[in-house]
Amino acid sequence: METIKTDVLIFGSGVAGLITALSISNDKNVILVSKARLRGSNTYYAQGGVAVALSDLDNVEKHKKDTLETGIHLSDEEIVSILVTEGRDRIKDLIGYGVNFDKNSSAQYEFRQEAAHSERRILHVADKTGNSIENVLIKELKKRKNIVILEKHFLEELICRDEFCFGAVIYNSLTSTETIVHSNSTILATGGAGQVYEKNTNWIGSTGDGLAAAYNAGAIIRDMEFYQFHPTAIQLKKKRRGIKNFLISEAVRGEGAIIVNSTGERFLFQYDHRGELAPRDIVSRAILNEIETGANVYLDLTKMEGNVKAKFPVIYRNCLKAGLDITVDPIQIVPVAHYMIGGILTDKDGETTINRLYACGECACVGVHGANRLASNSLLECMVFGYRVAQSVNKLSKNNKKSPLIKQQKQEREHMSLYTIFNTKNELQSRMYRFVGIKRTLKSMQNTLLWIQKTTKTIDGSFNKKYYAQFKELDNLLCVGELITRSAIERKESRGAHFRIDYPEIDNSLDYIHTSFVK
Numbered sequence: 001m002e003t004i005k006t007d008v009l010i011f012g013s014g015v016a017g018l019i020t021a022l023s024i025s026n027d028k029n030v031i032l033v034s035k036a037r038l039r040g041s042n043t044y045y046a047q048g049g050v051a052v053a054l055s056d057l058d059n060v061e062k063h064k065k066d067t068l069e070t071g072i073h074l075s076d077e078e079i080v081s082i083l084v085t086e087g088r089d090r091i092k093d094l095i096g097y098g099v100n101f102d103k104n105s106s107a108q109y110e111f112r113q114e115a116a117h118s119e120r121r122i123l124h125v126a127d128k129t130g131n132s133i134e135n136v137l138i139k140e141l142k143k144r145k146n147i148v149i150l151e152k153h154f155l156e157e158l159i160c161r162d163e164f165c166f167g168a169v170i171y172n173s174l175t176s177t178e179t180i181v182h183s184n185s186t187i188l189a190t191g192g193a194g195q196v197y198e199k200n201t202n203w204i205g206s207t208g209d210g211l212a213a214a215y216n217a218g219a220i221i222r223d224m225e226f227y228q229f230h231p232t233a234i235q236l237k238k239k240r241r242g243i244k245n246f247l248i249s250e251a252v253r254g255e256g257a258i259i260v261n262s263t264g265e266r267f268l269f270q271y272d273h274r275g276e277l278a279p280r281d282i283v284s285r286a287i288l289n290e291i292e293t294g295a296n297v298y299l300d301l302t303k304m305e306g307n308v309k310a311k312f313p314v315i316y317r318n319c320l321k322a323g324l325d326i327t328v329d330p331i332q333i334v335p336v337a338h339y340m341i342g343g344i345l346t347d348k349d350g351e352t353t354i355n356r357l358y359a360c361g362e363c364a365c366v367g368v369h370g371a372n373r374l375a376s377n378s379l380l381e382c383m384v385f386g387y388r389v390a391q392s393v394n395k396l397s398k399n400n401k402k403s404p405l406i407k408q409q410k411q412e413r414e415h416m417s418l419y420t421i422f423n424t425k426n427e428l429q430s431r432m433y434r435f436v437g438i439k440r441t442l443k444s445m446q447n448t449l450l451w452i453q454k455t456t457k458t459i460d461g462s463f464n465k466k467y468y469a470q471f472k473e474l475d476n477l478l479c480v481g482e483l484i485t486r487s488a489i490e491r492k493e494s495r496g497a498h499f500r501i502d503y504p505e506i507d508n509s510l511d512y513i514h515t516s517f518v519k
């Protein structure tokens, strides 16, 4: 197996990985690895925008208060302060790189409203904010002489011993070869795991790879029971780029779209006085309740003020492709998995519980979101903590420890067919959506856990060299599914994104008590 060396090894080319890479000092060699092409990420699909307290009416205290309230006594106050304060500087950096956030007719930045925000504070580029950010940052990345980009390379395993990380083994999906990368520091910015659920908004590669690798290497994983469901997605008749559900951003509700049931009733007010602008968990559960009574639920954009097509061009076009004209008809919606709130536990500089192993962005759990993520705080978190990771890594001295020896190239002992890989993945996704989704009971979670553990044992020792990524993603999704289910069984209450039918109330004695797992 070939061995290479670098100062910094980064996995992920979403906003977290890109900001980290661009913030590493120029005198350090960086290898940035992405399992797909650079734009393959959740970031690329982010629509609504970035929350930041920069308008004249707003301030960081208000942003902090909204974030803490939404997190329901599980967010870390110091971390949230860092987010809202340093977030302002990171947005200025982004503007400096060339991201053109929308402005109003007076050439002032236009801040949108989103649910559970007490002020209009969402900066955006129409409804393709993530796409614009990715394009600008990738352009910048390609100018940097100290950064080597490896696309279509897959994080296979981390090289760790005695809670110290020495780098990773990566798999080249084009040549089917492995390489050992020894690195002074290793950073995971590998995103979420929405593909563990049958209905989700995530890009096809959102399979929790970094999280599973960190768990297998002995890092602490925290708060996995909190998987945020987004209330408003449409079900596509045909998959597009592997995506079955297309998200309709919360920003449309901030701009006046309403949610109604089959009889035209705005039923959300029965659940929360904020109606359509209540937090996502409340809206998702209310919609599911309605669907369970046999009703359909619709998002109605027809009465919105202003030019809907101009404000939300991507949503308009995608709905039209699916045969839905949002300017004419209400569209049928369904709540779907969206965002991994838990993740690899890190400190405020992004270091995990393993030395020299860092994590940032959606794969990390630094303590911002608590039990529920406030809309549009995610891109901000990626930037703030990606930047902090880089600052921390910039100060590291050379590691003189000796790396453990690595086994030879992985051999195909027992072949697992592509057909079996897909069937097993579909079964996992279906069980997770039905039994460990928006509403959970002990019995169904226990059954799911048993199924996952049995299936994991069955595939242990199997491999598929030709379809390495698909095989490994399944393996990782099973790991993520197990961690979500075990965490959800452990938390005997309902709070934010975690709702148990058998424990429907919040238990205040569990305030600031986290669920953690280590292998």
Ligand SMILES: Cc1cc2nc3c(=O)[nH]c(=O)nc-3n(C[C@H](O)[C@H](O)[C@H](O)COP(=O)(O)OP(=O)(O)OC[C@H]3O[C@@H](n4cnc5c(N)ncnc54)[C@H](O)[C@@H]3O)c2cc1C
Residues within 6 Å of the ligand: 011, 012, 013, 014, 015, 016, 017, 033, 034, 035, 036, 038, 040, 041, 042, 043, 044, 045, 046, 047, 048, 049, 050, 051, 129, 130, 153, 154, 155, 156, 189, 190, 191, 192, 201, 202, 203, 205, 206, 209, 210, 247, 338, 339, 360, 361, 362, 363, 375, 376, 377, 378, 379, 380, 382
């Ligand atoms: C449809 C949609 C809309 C959203 N809208 C918003 C919004 O408006 N505002 C907001 O704040 N948030 C939004 N979010 C959430 C936000 O986009 C994500 O949380 C954020 O972009 C995550 O960024 P990231 O860099 O952590 O991960 P990602 O952007 O998902 O990037 C992960 C990277 O890791 C790489 N990777 C993964 N596994 C491996 C592996 N095994 N080996 C090598 N590389 C690997 C991938 O190739 C990819 O480059 C939205 C999410 C979705 C899905």
